Amino acid sequence: MSTDLFNDTFLKACRGEAHDHVPVWYMRQAGRTQPEYLKIKETHSLFDITHDPELCAYVTKLPVDQYNNDAAILYKDIMTPLPFIGVDVEIKSGVGPVIYNPIETEKDVEALGVLNPEKDVAHVLETIKLLRTQLNVPLISFGGAPFTLASYMIEGGPSRNYHKTKAFMHSKPAAWHRLMEKLGDMTIAYISAQIKAGSQAIQLFDSWVGTLSVADYNQFIKPVMVRILEEVKTDGVPLILHGVGTPHLMKEWKEMPADVIGLDWRTSIADAREIGITKTVQGNLDPSILLAPWDVIERETRNILDEGMKSNHFIFNLGQGVFPEVKPATLKRLTAFIHEYSADYKRTQKG
Incomplete structure (x- = not known):
């Protein structure tokens, strides 16, 4: 396995160490807008791609090769481990995950099985090992957090209001905590195996x-999140927390054993620092801006960089994922601008 990185800027930023330019990567960066990926998707499903390590590695590398990003994120879905614990899930194009056996009772929770990563997701681990021999930037892997997974499992698919999930949480607290325990165990096993395989x-x-109140988060979610973060923590492997619509949870997140906090566009970097977050922050351009003229994109990006570069604890990203209408050329130009603008700033600071 290769451990030599030509570009470890991302890892330095995670640790708050000095680096020559602001690192950048984009959530959902693999595919979505790239012609090469769209061509593959004409004949291959997500399942097909992720079960073919060579093809999955190729798709994962595409944005790094084309945009010059400072990190790669493994191509897969947060639903990847769920079928192996008994969840009947299908990723439907234009819809998202659809669950055909939603959780309704404590009996449904108890019926969930246990993940055996080396057997169940061997294809994921093999892809990680393969990418470590091919990449010259760090490899990020990921998992879905228990609340987000549970919301799909209870709602039966995407939701705008999470009524069923919240009702289950409050009306069946014992079953909810058991569900969190099981999903926590699965996440720990899954993440630990990915780290062991080489994820950096x-x-x-x-x-x-973000749909939850602070009180509900502290009672129903925070304990399992702290347990996951504490148990998967490995020297040299940064842990990143990311959510959407979570400004009210930032005070809770700053106390948790994560190394990096992902911000969406609702929380400015200044606001995060104001409440005492000294950890590395990641974000937070609104992806909708990527459809605006270049002068608008540059202006908004410069504003974020100017705030973020007040500390070495900063990684540029979007506040949420890239969507299909964004042109690859825009992302390539954006990456180049971030690298050049931040490098000039850092050279000036050194001088």
Whole structure:
């Protein structure tokens, strides 16, 4: 396995060490807008791609090769481990995950099985090992956080309001905590196996946890998140927390054993620093801006960089994922601008 990196800027930023330019990568960066990926998707499903390590490695590397990003994120889905614990899930194009056996009772929770990563997701681990021999930037892998996974499992698919999930949480607290325990165990096993295979950073996507109040988060979610972070923590492997619509949870997140906090566009870097977050922050351009004229993109990006570069604890990213209408040329130009603008700034600071 290769451990020599030509570009370890991302890892230095995770640790708050000095580096020559601001590192950048984009959530959902693999595919979505790239013609090469779209061509593959004409004949291959997500399942097909992720079960073919050579093809999956190729798709994962595409954005690094084309945009010059400072990190790669493994191509897969947060649903990847769920079928192996008994969840009947299908990723439907234009819809997202659809669950055909949603959780409704404590009996449904108890019926969930146990993940055996080396057997169940061997294809994922093989892809990680392969990428470590091919990449010259760090490899980020990831998992879905328990609340976000549970919301799909209870709602039966994507939701705008999470009524069923919240009702289950409050009306069946014993079953809820048992579900969190099981999903926590699965996540720990899954993430630990990815780290062992060679992943150099881990991001936990708690995409929909922003729907909860602080009180509900502290009672129903925070304990399992702290347990996961504490148990998977490995020297030299940064842990990143990311959610959407989570400004009210930042005070809770700053106390948790994560190394990096992902911000969406609702929380400015200044606001994060104001409440005492000294950890590395990652973000936070609104992806909608990528459809605006270049002068708008440059202006908004410069504003974020000017705030973020006040500390070495900063990684540029979007506040959420790239969507299909974004042109690859825009992302390539954006990466180049971030690298050049931040490198000039850092040279000036040294001088």
